[in-house]
Amino acid sequence: MNLKESAPEWFMELQDMITAGVESYESTKMVEKENKREGWHQRHRTIYGDTFEKAVIAYSCVSGEFKEEFAKEIPGTENNKEYWASGISVIFHPMNPHVPAMHMNTRYIITGKEWLGGGFDFTPCLPNDDYELWYHNKVKELCDNHDESYYEDFRKKCDEYFYLPHRNETRGIGGIFYEYFSPQEMSFEFHKDVGKGFFETAMKTFEMFHTKEYTDADKAAQQIKRGRYVEFNLLNDRGTRFGLKTGGDTEAILASLPPTADWR
């Protein structure tokens, strides 16, 4: 089986795995919206729950032709604007402010070139040095299993990307971010381990903190941090701005926004 078949299968399997994890905490199922036609498959799952105040797990496998202005910014489109792309993206906005907001995305893209890209990053709302240390060790461990240069490189890229220049602060405590690795350079097994590693780390984090008592002030701090999340996504996130400019599905593109936010 080639990667163009096995990659989407993996992304769907991972989507089911993470969905089961989310639903194990909730009394209702995630709501699925599916959009399927020739060369196009999107399966978005959303829940506004009691533990996951908002969770979105989105799988897609789509193909088509980039618009001219879009193509310019994508490698491998010089001679041909056709693309094929499959991936999964996950966003968790937890109810309990002791649980960080979490984001993960892994994708496999084919134009005239082909590459893997992805990563994940966590955004705590309350300071917790011990947790931060534990989290980065988890991330390092999953990277070191594949290549000892990955963790440092990808953590740096993550900090650079998830940065709010107008606030002079990072979105959260980072994680890893990588792009433009051909499947020859980077094993798809690493890509899978990023998904699995995210899932395990996320679930373990919920387990640790989702029942921890919190004050109104803690919730208020979460709301302010969510405001920063909105600012990053609308002002700085390349994918969001690009998607909206090129006429993508607004609801899907803005699915990562928190359920609520404050600027008080």
Add this chain to the structure above:
Amino acid sequence: MNLKESAPEWFMELQDMITAGVESYESTKMVEKENKREGWHQRHRTIYGDTFEKAVIAYSCVSGEFKEEFAKEIPGTENNKEYWASGISVIFHPMNPHVPAMHMNTRYIITGKEWLGGGFDFTPCLPNDDYELWYHNKVKELCDNHDESYYEDFRKKCDEYFYLPHRNETRGIGGIFYEYFSPQEMSFEFHKDVGKGFFETAMKTFEMFHTKEYTDADKAAQQIKRGRYVEFNLLNDRGTRFGLKTGGDTEAILASLPPTADWR
């Protein structure tokens, strides 16, 4: 007295007038932050009140030299990047969802050229055709007192500017918006009447609706509309993006954001 002296005086007088209007509804005073040095005066007033869930009334009279990249987009900076600018901007995010969100700004800018620009626009969260009609009549009246072409021209510009392409909707029900009128072309008296007309219309609107009963669903609709307000300001508003890119004061630039917003 020339306009460079009388304009800032008017903007300060208008700030005091509107401040008194806001405070007449609240049990506490607006909080003032003043920043004054040679060639630089900012006086921002903010309240998180019971009627005005958030109100900001910002006066400024500042001067300096535009940065290279900033200057390119400003008329009259070809030979000299110096500027002088004075103005007032107002944002009201009312507690009661029957009262529209309101925004007003009038400014006088001098570079190698000099011009007046400004306008105001209202954003109801709940449909109310009678109010919309009443509102636009008020706006038309104040325009017609000066020039019968103003209302149609400036209302159109307002609708074009306060538009969210990714939602295919306007921010609110519009109002007026104008820019680049020299004080020879446009009477400063019109500029003053925009400020006064806004103030009267805003106060009358609060009077009509601020005690009107509302449901949780009405408040939820307001929260969603506020989310759109955030989207416009961060994705589409030229001033916001420009200010942040050129290293302006983030808190001041983002002062127009609503106190809270939802994307549920």
